[in-house]
Amino acid sequence: MTISGADAGGTPATAAGPTGLAADATDAIDRLCAVVPDFPSPGIVFRDLTPVFSDARAFRAVVDAVAEPFAGSFDAVAGVEARGFLLAAAVAYATGTGVVTVRKAGKLPRAVYSASYDLEYGQATLELHQSDLPAGARVLVLDDVLATGGTLVAACALLEQAGAVVAGCGVVLELGDLGGRASLAGRNVHALRTV
Numbered sequence: 001m002t003i004s005g006a007d008a009g010g011t012p013a014t015a016a017g018p019t020g021l022a023a024d025a026t027d028a029i030d031r032l033c034a035v036v037p038d039f040p041s042p043g044i045v046f047r048d049l050t051p052v053f054s055d056a057r058a059f060r061a062v063v064d065a066v067a068e069p070f071a072g073s074f075d076a077v078a079g080v081e082a083r084g085f086l087l088a089a090a091v092a093y094a095t096g097t098g099v100v101t102v103r104k105a106g107k108l109p110r111a112v113y114s115a116s117y118d119l120e121y122g123q124a125t126l127e128l129h130q131s132d133l134p135a136g137a138r139v140l141v142l143d144d145v146l147a148t149g150g151t152l153v154a155a156c157a158l159l160e161q162a163g164a165v166v167a168g169c170g171v172v173l174e175l176g177d178l179g180g181r182a183s184l185a186g187r188n189v190h191a192l193r194t195v
């Protein structure tokens with residue numbers, strides 16, 4: 001089914017409180033998230049949110065809901081490469097803030113801070129331009145999935161190294177049995193859905 005732009009509206013942020021937004025988002029996640037066993041390697045249960053993002057109503061619900069708990073507390077949004085970019089750009093546009101990219105190694109052309117970490121299925125390095133944010137900028141960090149937490153721990157460390165203040169971390173889906181939230185102890189972490 002193709003949803004036209006005019007019909008793509010979900011629950012307008014002004015028409016429903018947090019419950020309405022969160023409920024719309026949770027429903028969309030439960031209906032549309034695909035679960036793929038043994039990807040990208042044996043034993044991993046991969047939660048694929050692309051069907052959520054490709055559905056106009058679901059995407060709007062998720063974008064509105066992931067930002068809502070942090071309303072008024074951030075001056076910029078940081079998206080973690082790559083899936084976090086989808087949410088961060090949308091939230092930044094919707095809230096009239098700037099968006100910065102926390103990128104995989106070797107992608108940013110100017111001076112960077114770097115942080116390496118372990119993933120559920122491998123290792124990675126993230127980088128942030130040293131001069132993309134004004135000192136003291138309050139930054140909302142967004143990503144699609146919280147698993148072990150290594151990615152968000154690294155992203156927050158880079159932002160603080162750059163002189164920013166992390167307003168919080170928002171994710172669509174938290175894989176509760178992988179301990180990611182514990183690794184972010186003390187931070188303002190909000191997941192739309194925990195499985």
Ligand SMILES: O=P(O)(O)OC[C@H]1O[C@H](OP(=O)(O)OP(=O)(O)O)[C@H](O)[C@@H]1O
Pocket residue numbers: 080081082083084118119120124143144145146147148149150151152180
């Ligand atoms: O909590 P963690 O154990 O760190 O895992 C969560 C991260 O894993 C995935 O990214 P991935 O590194 O697979 O890159 P991608 O977004 O480019 O697919 C996901 O988008 C999160 O960023």
Ligand SMILES: Nc1ncnc2[nH]cnc12
Pocket residue numbers: 044045046047048119120121145147148175
């Ligand atoms: N199991 C998983 N599903 C989707 N994204 C992930 N990132 C890290 N672990 C993941």
